[in-house]
Amino acid sequence: MPETITLTERFRHLVTTPTQRKGYERDSISITLVDAALRCAEARGIARGGLLAAAGIAPGMLESPRARVSPVQYGKL
Numbered sequence: 001m002p003e004t005i006t007l008t009e010r011f012r013h014l015v016t017t018p019t020q021r022k023g024y025e026r027d028s029i030s031i032t033l034v035d036a037a038l039r040c041a042e043a044r045g046i047a048r049g050g051l052l053a054a055a056g057i058a059p060g061m062l063e064s065p066r067a068r069v070s071p072v073q074y075g076k077l
Contacts, residue, residue: 028068031061037077038062051077 034057038048052059055077061067069077 029074031067
């Protein structure tokens with residue numbers, strides 16, 4: 001009878017260690033979703049500036065397509 005091996009031993013080349021991606025904070029929300037929420041609010045007559053201030057999001061962040069906000073900020077928005 002052949003020797004028993006574990007799946008990890010057999011498929012070691014397929015097993016990878018997760019690494020944090022560089023370029024954005026883990027567990028954060030893309031600024032594009034913030035912008036979409038702001039556009040929906042503006043369509044209903046709600047001012048963008050007040051929402052950003054209440055959420056603690058700097059208006060300049062909307063200019064950077066790679067900017068991200070925390071889940072707490074997005075929830076306040």
